[in-house]
Amino acid sequence: MNGSAIPAPQAAPAANPDAAPTTAPPPRDTAPPDDRRVVRDALGVGVAVGLSGFAFGVTSAGAGLSVAQTCALSLLVFTGASQFALVGALAAGGNPLTAAAGAFFLGVRNAFYGLRLGQLLRVPRRVRPLAAHWIIDETAAVALAQDNRRAARLGFTVTGAAVYLLWNLTTLLGALGAGALGDSRAWGLDAAGPAVFLALLGPMLRTFAERATAVLAVVLAMALLPVLPAGLPVLLAALAAPAVLLLDGWRSRSADARAGARGEARTVEERMVEGER
Amino acid sequence: MTVWIAIALTAVGCYLVKLLGLAVPAGVLERPLLRRLAVLLPVALLAALTAVQTFGTDHGSLALDARAAGLAAAAVALLLRAPFLVVIAVAVAVTAALRALGG
DSSP: OOSOOOOOOOSOGGGOTTOOSSSOOOOSSOOHHHHHHHHHHHHHHHHHHHHHHHHHHHHHHHTTOOHHHHHHIIIIIOOHHHHHHHHHHHHTTOOHHHHHHHHHHHHTHHHHHHHHHHHHHOOOGGGHHHHHHTOSHHHHHHHHTOSSHHHHHHHHHHHHHHHHHHHHHHHHHHHHHHHHHOOGGGGTGGGHHHHHHHHHHGGGOOSHHHHHHHHHHHHHHHHHTTTSOTTHHHHHHTTHHHHHHHHHHHHHHHHTTTSOSTTHHHHHHHHHHHHHO | OHHHHHHHHHHHHHHHHHHHHHHSOGGGGOSHHHHHHHHHHHHHHHHHHHHHHHHBOTTSOBOOOHHHHHHHHHHHHHHTTOOHHHHHHHHHHHHHHHHHTTO
16 A cells, blocks of 8 residues: 555575465564554545445434345345445335346446455465455455455455454444434535545556556446446446556557566556556 | 335345345355455445435436435545544535525
8 A cells, every 4th residue: 555565584585484485474573563553544434434334324314224135135145335225226116126126236246356366365274254244345445455365364354354343333223313413414425435446556556567456446326327227337347447458468568579578567558657657 | 006016026135135144054154255245245336325315316317416415425524533424414414505506
């Protein structure tokens, strides 16, 4: 995230069979200040998401769901965008199958996070069924922002625990307090959800390819929103990622005459930056 | 009752896709192209979610309201490297303030 990580001390390389050439070897003894930074970031995310949990509780109660139904969603579904989508669809009078389908489509992105987290975290088989429940935008963003396995595992666990506890607690408070609060929109709470997504997205936009993907995804989502059922525009906007990769591939192939294939990903991005000037 | 059915379907479906991603063998991601795709996919989804929840309405149409101003303020806070919680608070506060002023 800030690129200031201390290189892992290579005291006993032979004792570390995990040191695959694909990623940096997971350091066993990272400096404590690094741990504190990870925990601080993770708790920051957890507390901020707590706010949107309150917004969810209020929104769900406003849509006509009972307190038990609202809390069941946060406990069992535990992926915010899908919960908001389901509640919105039910409030609009959609049948349960259509409503669940929209929420499910939104949740499919968690499979992609899981794909990436599985490799990064190397979750032990026994822990997988539990860890899977915590794979959401926020835990993925925090874990993927770390530059070694130890920090990623710490970030995932602390973020997951903080978000799960606070999200469920604030969901309950929101559902109970919905009547007292009145119109949640008057309090601006409907801006909390997108602001969480924006704040998670910001640090990911480092290279030209990442920025191009974000812009294309926004254009696709906006264009599809008025014509497709809820959930589908976001899912189809994900096609921005392969589209940018395809364009990137063409550009790098034409530049391959000049540079070797060594350090592939980084040089491709450097070439793209150079091409912009 | 139909609400509980929808909740159950969503809970089971969302959990299974989470588990599916985690259970896929690590070797699947060894190819550089797939690894880059896995990096770019969250970017695309988060960008789309931000846009849809900022400009979308309950009826599936687009609208420019106080949320957009709140998110613009949040973007400025983000560029100024404000902490995560401050970014969210700015978005909520600006949106609420504009609505209080009759937006």
